[in-house]
Amino acid sequence: MKLATYRTSGRLNFASVDDAGGLRTLPADIQASLQGGFDLRTLSRASSFNAETLPIVTDSPQLGPPVPTPSKxxxxxxxxxxxxxxxxxxxxxxxxxxxxxxxxxxxxxxxxxxxxxxxxxxxxxxxxxxxxxxxxxxxxxxxxxxxxxxxxxxxxxxxxxxxxxxxxxxxxxxxxxxxxxxxxxxxxxxxxxxxxxxxxxxxxxxxxxxxxxxxxxxxxxxxxxxxxxxxxxxxxxxxxxxxxxxxxxxxxxxxxxxxxxxxxxxxxxxxxxxxxxxxxxxx
Incomplete structure (x- = not known):
């Protein structure tokens, strides 16, 4: 899985990256879990979704850091x-x-x-x-x-x-x-x-x-x-x-x-x- 973030309305959203490099919006519960951290279980849940089936992020969003707030x-x-x-x-x-x-x-x-x-x-x-x-x-x-x-x-x-x-x-x-x-x-x-x-x-x-x-x-x-x-x-x-x-x-x-x-x-x-x-x- 390739995981990215993009900026909308002053906040970062998490997205899966499809085979063509496009961003696909992850479900709200996965978004919330990723906001809380990058543990292997959460990433496994995010990886279980086929990026090609998720909604496309439009309007050429600005990419943010994929890991926005590490403790270290x-x-x-x-x-x-x-x-x-x-x-x-x-x-x-x-x-x-x-x-x-x-x-x-x-x-x-x-x-x-x-x-x-x-x-x-x-x-x-x-x-x-x-x-x-x-x-x-x-x-x-x-x-x-x-x-x-x-x-x-x-x-x-x-x-x-x-x-x-x-x-x-x-x-x-x-x-x-x-x-x-x-x-x-x-x-x-x-x-x-x-x-x-x-x-x-x-x-x-x-x-x-x-x-x-x-x-x-x-x-x-x-x-x-x-x-x-x-x-x-x-x-x-x-x-x-x-x-x-x-x-x-x-x-x-x-x-x-x-x-x-x-x-x-x-x-x-x-x-x-x-x-x-x-x-x-x-x-």
């Missing part, structure tokens, strides 16, 4: 060897864990806003894991049983805030609009092996990042098991798993985002995103 938005840093090397940092011996503020989450095609005083805002296409069942001290062998599905994440990062403002990565990771998710949550059964997915990102139409999850240092199963030792993972929590090489920080000379830039990115089987970068605007 967790990130793994330096999880591709060649990205660690381009960053000039040691290869991790354990997963590097940090947090992105859930308030940074936006839809897959929403604008990315440069924060006030931004100097070095960067792009990072990543595979996101969505938890579907409570996980605490799970084994690597059982870890993926706790996964609801996967999605595309752009882990937008302000490098000066991240690396030059006191040593806490979170400062550069949770700015407003820095967490585009989607276009869909694709359930685990549709993906099969998450360690063989192509990732790509283009900046202003030119190739920037190309990679495959087969080159991750720590696999999705290792990541879920590892993080569950330090915090209980709840249904709907999102873990974004690191980025392949090609980020702006690694270029010579470094290149960072400016107002008017566009980012297009995607992962095989998980759909595509597109964002336009805009200058800071006070809410």
């Amino acid at each position: 938005f967790i990130a793994i840093g330096l999880n591709y060897r060649d990205h660690a090397e381009e960053s000039g940092l040691p290869i991790p011996t354990e997963p590097v864990v940090f947090m992105k503020a859930p308030s940074c989450i936006v839809g897959p095609n929403d604008d990315v806003m440069l924060p006030l005083e931004s100097q070095k805002t960067d792009w990072e296409v990543e595979l996101g894991i969505v938890i579907g069942e409570r996980a605490s001290y799970v084994s690597e062998g059982k870890a993926l049983d706790h996964v609801a599905g996967y999605l595309v994440v752009n882990d937008v990062s302000e490098r000066a805030f991240q690396n030059e403002r006191g040593g806490t990565w979170d400062k550069g990771k949770g700015c407003d609009t820095f967490g585009p998710l989607g276009p869909w949550l694709v359930t685990r059964d549709e993906i099969g092996d998450p360690q063989n997915l192509d990732l790509w990102l283009d900046l202003n139409g030119a190739p920037a990042q190309r990679g495959n999850t087969s080159t991750m240092i720590f696999s999705c199963a290792e990541i879920v098991a590892y993080v569950s030792r330090f915090m209980t993972l709840m249904p709907g929590d999102v873990i974004t798993t690191g980025t392949p090489p090609g980020v702006g920080m690694g270029r010579k000379p470094p290149t960072f985002l400016k107002a008017g830039d566009t980012m297009s990115l995607g992962i095989s089987g998980l759909g595509e995103q597109r964002q336009t970068v805009k200058a800071y605007e006070r809410a």
Whole structure:
């Protein structure tokens, strides 16, 4: 199943995605259950409906984030060897864990806003894991049983805030609009092996990042098991798993985002995103 959200009258509605990429309205009881979380039982009920038989959503609705309000938005840093090397940092011996503020989450095609005083805002296409069942001290062998599905994440990062403002990565990771998710949550059964997915990102139409999850240092199963030792993972929590090489920080000379830039990115089987970068605007 591919699960999406769309905006109508200021609220997000959940939809199933049909074979042609169209949105189909889910029944009201499923909508209500999904508003309460992404546990495996609820997703199984939603998956039981044939998308082709559900009412079509018309009027080209604006997509929202498929997981709008996770209790935690967790990130793994330096999880591709060649990205660690381009960053000039040691290869991790354990997963590097940090947090992105859930308030940074936006839809897959929403604008990315440069924060006030931004100097070095960067792009990072990543595979996101969505938890579907409570996980605490799970084994690597059982870890993926706790996964609801996967999605595309752009882990937008302000490098000066991240690396030059006191040593806490979170400062550069949770700015407003820095967490585009989607276009869909694709359930685990549709993906099969998450360690063989192509990732790509283009900046202003030119190739920037190309990679495959087969080159991750720590696999999705290792990541879920590892993080569950330090915090209980709840249904709907999102873990974004690191980025392949090609980020702006690694270029010579470094290149960072400016107002008017566009980012297009995607992962095989998980759909595509597109964002336009805009200058800071006070809410």
